[in-house]
Amino acid sequence: MIQTLLVANRGEIACRIFRTCADLGIRTVAVFSDADEHALHTRLADTAVRLPGAAPADTYLRGDLIVKAALSAGADAVHPGYGFLSEHPGFARDVLDAGLTWIGPSPEAIEAMASKTRAKRLMGLEPLGEVTQGDLPVLVKAAAGGGGRGMRVVRRLDELPAALEGARAEAASAFGDGEVFVEPYIEHGRHIEVQILADTHGTVWPLGTRDCSLQRRHQKVVEEAPAPGLPERLAQELRALAVRAARSVSYVGAGTVEFLVADGRAHFLEMNTRLQVEHPVTEAVFGLDLVAEQIRIAEGRALEKDPPRPRGHAIEARLYAEDPARDWAPQTGTLHRLAVPPGVRLDTGYTDGDTIGVHYDPMLAKAVAHAPTRAEAIRRLAGALEAAVLHGPVTNRDLLVRSLRHEEFTGGRMDTGFYDRHLPGLTAPAPDPLAPLAAALADAHGRSRFGGWRNLPAQPQSKRYEVAGQEVEVRYRHTRQGLTADGVRVVHVDADTVVLEADGVRRTFAVARYGDQVYVDGTRLTALPRFADPAAQLAPGSLLAPMPGTVVRIAEGLAEGAEVSAGQPLVWLEAMKMQHQISAPAAGVLAALHAVPGQQVEPGLLLAVVRPK
Incomplete structure (x- = not known):
């Protein structure tokens, strides 16, 4: 034991x-x-x-x-x-x-399946050799590891060398293994996987299917079990293929066999010889603790002949400290508060006050909802995420809520190209228009305790905030009756709570402040000084580091005075084991290049300046 x-x-x-x-x-x-x-x-x-x-x-x-x-x-x-x-x-x-x-499984089983190239050969498949025009589009993929690292889609032959180089570097950094291979890229397929559990006595359980089609940068964002809308014939085939893969290497423990499903056909991707990030949805549906089962199997105990029967539907969403509207740029800083309403499972490695650093994956937590039906699970998870308290760096919370409520997802018609099609609409700013006023009133209440009202005619006060990249100014007054504002009735104000009534509708806002950062319910604001600092103005075309990281590469032959085209990659940063491309915002001339390979950078550091034509 x-x-x-x-x-x-x-x-x-x-x-x-x-x-x-x-x-x-x-x-x-x-x-x-x-x-x-x-x-x-x-x-x-x-x-x-x-x-x-x-x-x-x-x-x-x-x-x-x-x-x-x-x-x-x-x-x-x-x-x-x-x-x-x-x-x-x-x-x-x-x-x-x-x-x-x-x-976990034996070293021999890991060796057979951990390399995706060996796994494909074991399943009777071969990666592409020399890539030709007719093979496009293709996917460059790390042979080891997962999580979207070391993966690049190539649509033109002249993009292949750079994609291979970038994928190798990313894979070596993340997994200590720079081997990559090339396979056909199946667009608009569904990413379906089968959880398996096998003991040392010859029993293999296929624990249903999961759909993991909502992905960014080939990394899963939303997962669910069972996969919705699969014909039973296809679901049976996937389970049988998963068991076949496990038995082919005498597998022991928990593992996952992954497929792309397109046009009613299953295409084997890989077998992950470990626990998956998304294992909680299978646990919820089957009423299991997969980690406990792993431990029991390692102790030699046998599984029952048949797995438990599945019940209901479960959906998991991954909360990331990242900005989806800015090419999924990872975010760092202090996580002041993280809390979700009761009724959903929250798996996290953070607690209030922790620092989100630059060295590791930016996932903050996984939120999991289980309900009798898929529609109920979607509603429960979307509602919990919308009501979650997230005070800290920018996250993908709003994207997750909108994704879960998108008609393509609710209708079960999503595929791996979901974000390619819908990202602009899903990330369009939609801050609460009353949030800046609520923030200003709460701040004014705190200051009014120290002499904010005077025996003079009420003069308008103003406060400026940055909200979703836009500057907003709000005005209010100190009066004998308290704080007031045009267009709304101020029902109640204290340092943490503001109640406003507009057009007969009364709303309560929770306000929290951390330095110049203010959070009003789900809206994040930055308090701005009354007067802008002229020295802080940047030249047009300035390229700033969007995150802390390391400069790993400068575009070949790039030098000050060179002409660049709009969207041309100039600098590559590595942060959180991923490479991030910094591109020219417009066609012009490279007026300055400050980035140097190997340089450690902080957010906002000037990397280069492109003078527009």
């Missing part, structure tokens, strides 16, 4: 595994990088071990340090979570060779 388990991971998945261990009475060990010294997973474990020496971004790829940590902390088992070393057969062997229990 396992007594003490080390999780060779961080963040949300480490916290989630610790929760199950607590239920089972298993002691826990966390490992952490210097950047994660105060992270939630470090604080939740019974014991935590610092991994010395490695840079924060690479710490969790040091298998030798992790095995040493397990032995020094007295662990007798290791769970890899997902990402990092979870699909590295060498790490699994090192764990077993150290006399520890490995919570």
Whole structure:
């Protein structure tokens, strides 16, 4: 029996595994990088071990340090979570060779399936060799790992060399393996997968289907179980193929077999030999704890002959600290508050006051709703996300709410091109028009306690905010009757709550302030100074770093004075294990180039200036 388990991971998945261990009475060990010294997973474990020496971004790829940590902390088992070393057969062997229990499939099964090229050959498929015009579009894909890293869509042959280079660099950074391959790119397909669970006694459970078609940068955003609208014949075929894949490598533990479904046909993608990010939707539908099942299987216990019967529908949405309207740019900073209403499951690696850094994936949390029907699950999850308290960096919350309520999603007609078609409409700013006034009144109430009203005719006061990239000015007055504003009745004001009545409709606003950042319900505002600083004005065409990161590449031959075209890639930044392209905003001349390969940059740093023609 396992007594003490080390999780060779961080963040949300480490916290989630610790929760199950607590239920089972298993002691826990966390490992952490210097950047994660105060992270939630470090604080939740019974014991935590610092991994010395490695840079924060690479710490969790040091298998030798992790095995040493397990032995020094007295662990007798290791769970890899997902990402990092979870699909590295060498790490699994090192764990077993150290006399520890490995919570996962055998190293041989991982080796057979962890490389997507080997997995395809095992399933009778071959990646593309030399790419020709007739093969386009194609997808360049990392052979190891997942999560959208090391993937590029290529639509023109002359784009292929740069796509290969970028994918290799991204894959090497994220997984320690730069191998990539090329396969046909199936547009407008549905991403369908089958969760499997297998024991050491020959039983393999296919635990239904999941639809993961809503993706950005080939990384899943919304997942659900079961996959809606699949003909039963096709669902049976997918389950059978998943069992076949598992049996072909004598698979043990939890794993997922992924497919693209187009025109009624299933195209095998890969087998993930680990727990998936989206496993909670399967847990909800089947009433299982997949981590507990992984542990029991590793202890040698047998599954029942048949899996439990599925019940209802579950949907998961991934909350990211990112700005979908700005090419999904990751965001960093302090997460002041994160809370969702009761009735949905929230898996997270953060708590109030934590810092979202630059070194790791920007996922804040996963929100999961389960209900008797798909329509009820959608309504429950969209409502919970809309009402969630999210005070901190910009997130994709509004995008998720709009996605869940989009007619293409509610009708079950989505595919992997959903955001390619609908992103502009889903990210169009829609701030609450009364939010700036509510913020200003709450602020004025706080100041009025220190002499805000005087025995003089009421003069208009004003306050400026930036809201969704636009500057807004609001006016109000201090009077004998209290604070007033034109066009609305001010019913109540205190530092945290404002009640306004407009056209007979009364609304209550919750207001929270953190420095110059103000949150009014779901609207994020930045308080602006009364007078603009002339020195802060930038030259037209200035390109600023949208996030903290590292300059990894400058466009070949780029130099000051060169002519550039609109949209031409100029600089590449790496942040959170992804590469982000900074492009010319318009055709013109490169007037200045400040970025240097290897340079560490902070948000707002001037990288280059393109003088428009």
